[in-house]
Amino acid sequence: MDAHVRRTPEQVVNERHNSSSTQTTIENRFRTPEQKARVDYHIAKWLYQQGIPFNAIKARTFEVMCESIAQYGSGYIPPSYHQVRVPLLRNAVNETAEMKKKYEEYWKQYGCTLMSDGWTDKRGRHLINFLVNCPEGTYFMGSVDASGMVQSAQMLFELLDSKIDEIGEDYVIQVVTDNASNYKLAGGLKDFKNVIGKAKKITTFIYRHTRLLDAMRKRTGQKDLVRAAVTRFATTCLTCQSLVRHKDALKHLFISDEWKGSNLSKTEAGKKVEETVFVVPFWNTVEDFIRASKPLIVVLRIVDGDERPAMPEVYVAMEEAKKKIREHLAHKERLWKKIISIIDRRWECQMERPLYGAALFLNPGKFFMFKENENGELIANIHISLVDVMTRLVVDPAIQDKITLQIDDYRYSKGCFGRDMAIRQRTTINPITWWSTNGGRAFELSKLARRILSLCCSSSSCERNWSTFEFIHTKKRNRLEHSRLNDLVYAQYNSRLHESEWMVTQLEEDLVHPNDDLTWDDVGRAMGASIEAPIRPRRTQASTSRADVTYSRRGHARGRGSSRMADVQDDSELDEDGEEEEDDVNDDENVVDDYVGVEEPRQENLPNADLLDEYDN
Structure with missing residues (x-):
């Protein structure tokens, strides 16, 4: 009888999370705090011995497991090695298949x-x-x-x-x-390779010497320059942003008596790093790089996000990114023009596909905004894109003719598209929901729009x-x-x-833009970054240049030294084809790390060298 009345472990846990208040059960009232503490310790001890991350405690399935064991009662015998490995795994696969x-x-x-x-x-x-x-x-x-x-x-x-x-x-x-060989979306920022190379040498030099690293952390409040487990797209931007944030701490580090008295300060690599830290044009160019890269990182966040379809937004997001770059670098016209031209070349090569234009046309919140601005050329181009996509996705000529007439109604707000509610909701609800709500009489176009707008982009x-x-x-x-x-x-x-x-x-939560709730950690999560404690690359086999290529059903693919920073001019002239001079950053390898004034830090606090290797690439 009890088995038919008792709630399942899943129901108990769901009710616990959905309830606004925690209510003590009758069974718990008869148990002492010492009894619970003993159970908690046994769970914690198992986690410690097996090296299981503390995050596992947050999983809903962990709570379900504990509730299931509690409902079984005393004397429960755990499954055997074979049971977990074969029959129970098969059951989990079958349940997942449902x-x-x-x-x-x-x-x-x-x-x-x-x-x-x-x-x-x-x-x-x-x-x-x-x-x-x-x-x-x-x-x-x-x-x-x-x-x-x-x-x-x-x-x-x-x-x-x-x-x-x-x-x-x-x-x-x-x-x-x-x-893996053709990713070019963020490649335009490689024009900053000179300053990026110097930033890399600063971080590499500091992270290769444990005592110097510990002294740096003391001045930065235990914050790292190389951001933990960032994505391959944002590694350089986030690290440069961290350098700028801790600029004063780095300067204090390299004017300290401890640094002046160490052998590292007498090496060629140490002298070059120290010189770079105090060169004003270096910091100016790093800030320019951050201004240019932040808008693109936001685009990548939209493209890689799972919380909403990216197809309706990516075209407009790229235009907004270019607008932000022009605004952020308004004082350096030659610089932003060169960056925009590179972005345009990459966009046309990799992303100029009819699907993106069709998605923009069918996104009412964006389409009618461009129409009101009388951007006739853009409207004509994306209309052509929609027709191209429609003829490929819809093979029935009769349905194509219906959709053609319905496109005209949508473009000029006629019929069901001209109702007050449809016009008001263009910018207030999701484009997919808008078509489901307001495209009833244009069934064929509404179905096509929902299929296009629900696509992802990466x-x-x-x-x-x-x-x-x-x-x-x-x-x-x-x-x-x-x-x-x-x-x-x-x-x-x-x-x-x-x-x-x-x-x-x-x-730590760092806002991408002031007065905005988008943080750099949000960017990392949206791109697939793991942000757990160990500093290591998420994929050791990953290439730094990758591309998302669209394939058709019946076809194939449709579509990587210069002067010293002190000599960089104020307008930051970029040399896209130039090669950066390679400095010997390893000339200090045989120098005893005698940086005085600090104790040797524990080895486990040091970042994994693999991250520096990926950063070097």
């Missing part, structure tokens, strides 16, 4: 994006992830061990084609994959999935066979997506 049915309903209604990304694990196996994105979220389909296959575009196309057949050809609107979910792979496939667990590794990731990744329980730790 989630797919919910996503399939959204795939039929809105269409979806098939995403893929490749990775080489610690055993040298080449694994390719496949995920599906729709307005409901991202679903991990599985991974393929492609180690025995010929690594070619044809191989990737065949794998993608098989996944499209599995999902349903009519439901896959686009395929977004990763091209394979960032694949990037986040590699964090799950690396968390499971560690150096100590590198003998996992691919099928079991795939099952573990399948169950863990999809359950986290379903419950929206990304276990992350907050770092």
